Amino acid sequence: MDIKSGHSSPVMTDSPQISNSRLTVRQSRLPPYSSATAVSQNNNLLLTVPRKKTGIIDDVKANAWLDAMIASSPTPAIVNKDNISSSDATTDMTYREWTVKYPSALTTFEKIMSVAKGKRIALFLDYDGTLSPIVEEPDAAYMSSDMRTAVQNVAKYFPTAIISGRSRDKVYEFVGLSELYYAGSHGMDIMSPAGESLNHKHLSRTVSINEQGKDVNLFQTASEFLPMIDKVFCSLVESTKDIKGVKVEDNRFCISVHYRNVEEKNWTLVAQCVDDVIRTYPKLRLTYGRKVLEICPVIDWDKGKAVTFLLESLGLNNCEDVLPIYVGDDRTDEDAFKVLRDGPNHGYGVLVSAMPKVSNAFYSLRDPSEVMEFLKALVTWKRSLG
Numbered sequence: 001m002d003i004k005s006g007h008s009s010p011v012m013t014d015s016p017q018i019s020n021s022r023l024t025v026r027q028s029r030l031p032p033y034s035s036a037t038a039v040s041q042n043n044n045l046l047l048t049v050p051r052k053k054t055g056i057i058d059d060v061k062a063n064a065w066l067d068a069m070i071a072s073s074p075t076p077a078i079v080n081k082d083n084i085s086s087s088d089a090t091t092d093m094t095y096r097e098w099t100v101k102y103p104s105a106l107t108t109f110e111k112i113m114s115v116a117k118g119k120r121i122a123l124f125l126d127y128d129g130t131l132s133p134i135v136e137e138p139d140a141a142y143m144s145s146d147m148r149t150a151v152q153n154v155a156k157y158f159p160t161a162i163i164s165g166r167s168r169d170k171v172y173e174f175v176g177l178s179e180l181y182y183a184g185s186h187g188m189d190i191m192s193p194a195g196e197s198l199n200h201k202h203l204s205r206t207v208s209i210n211e212q213g214k215d216v217n218l219f220q221t222a223s224e225f226l227p228m229i230d231k232v233f234c235s236l237v238e239s240t241k242d243i244k245g246v247k248v249e250d251n252r253f254c255i256s257v258h259y260r261n262v263e264e265k266n267w268t269l270v271a272q273c274v275d276d277v278i279r280t281y282p283k284l285r286l287t288y289g290r291k292v293l294e295i296c297p298v299i300d301w302d303k304g305k306a307v308t309f310l311l312e313s314l315g316l317n318n319c320e321d322v323l324p325i326y327v328g329d330d331r332t333d334e335d336a337f338k339v340l341r342d343g344p345n346h347g348y349g350v351l352v353s354a355m356p357k358v359s360n361a362f363y364s365l366r367d368p369s370e371v372m373e374f375l376k377a378l379v380t381w382k383r384s385l386g
């Protein structure tokens with residue numbers, strides 16, 4: 001993330017290396033790419049990306065990688081209310097100034113609901129950092145039972161989907177509510193609630209059986225990449241095995257290489273290992289999230305496309321009386337915020353962040369506990385309508 005200069009308050013931008021996470025790779029932050037183009041076609045999802053020239057990370061590029069990796073998940077200062085220091089006070093003031101542009105969805109709740117009145121709300125929720133707090137160990141990112149109840153209640157009133165970078169199975173295991181829609185692998189693996197049929201005019205579905213023996217519909221936009229992803233996963237596990245703290249996570253259609261628990265002096269090594277492996281795979285792209293490098297197929301699909309797909313499948317697209325709301329905390333959620341801000345399905349993105357950030361969202365919430373308050377407020381509001 002860049003700290004924008006010339007601002008009285010430092011605001012992090014989320015565009016260090018990828019101005020559009022699907023299309024344009026900025027030279028300054030990613031390994032060297034030439035103007036040669038790789039093309040992938042899958043279910044008519046055509047995408048072009050600039051390709052790597054040599055794949056070699058030189059010193060300059062390594063530094064750029066490092067900047068991006070260091071900045072990818074700042075730890076917000078913990079403010080002790082009884083003993084507030086001047087830098088804490090500045091941080092707090094900066095945050096309050098930022099909320100003028102991205103108002104809190106809690107303090108402006110009445111305003112949001114005045115827009116929602118007479119409309120059907122469709123709710124989209126990211127998982128990590130939104131429903132569960134960010135923790136050191138990715139496999140331990142549990143959701144609290146209070147949060148689960150809040151999600152369960154809200155889903156009684158509004159169609160609700162979980163949209164995550166994780167594999168669909170993993171995020172389902174964490175959330176454990178069969179009445180929701182799930183989109184894993186950054187939206188590339190979509191599942192309907194148990195027993196509910198989902199149709200889309202362009203994408204074909206497969207029918208599967210869930211663990212309760214009920215039918216679920218699956219829409220998988222990157223199936224042809226599975227053998228490649230499996231191979232790359234094994235290569236990444238092997239190539240990073242001697243770097244202490246690295247965790248390579250199989251997200252089915254995508255791979256996450258976590259460096260949160262790697263000593264900072266070894267972060268360029270992590271980047272180098274990843275680059276060494278994926279340089280020979282022009283159909284894969286690399287981006288990053290919160291202390292994680294993400295490897296995904298080059299297809300024109302992301303969380304924003306998944307939101308549009310779900311709205312279309314549910315017959316909720318282009319409807320004046322529908323208000324989609326998407327709550328998320330990470331770079332990949334920006335694609336969904338943008339779709340709701342600029343697309344035909346006008347709605348609100350809500351960014352979960354304790355730090356000022358430039359975003360395509362309209363509103364903000366500080367952390368998962370505020371997300372839970374927001375979900376409860378939605379339920380209370382809906383019930384009050386009778």
Ligand SMILES: O=P(O)(O)OC[C@H]1O[C@H](O[C@H]2O[C@H](CO)[C@@H](O)[C@H](O)[C@H]2O)[C@H](O)[C@@H](O)[C@@H]1O
Pocket residue numbers: 126127128129133134135136137138139141163164165166249251256258260289290291292294330332
């Ligand atoms: O789209 P999301 O649901 O937000 O998933 C994005 C990635 O989240 C997970 O990693 C992040 O959370 C971990 C647990 O708090 C944390 O340890 C890690 O540093 C974060 O990057 C998940 O493990 C990834 O696979 C997801 O892609």
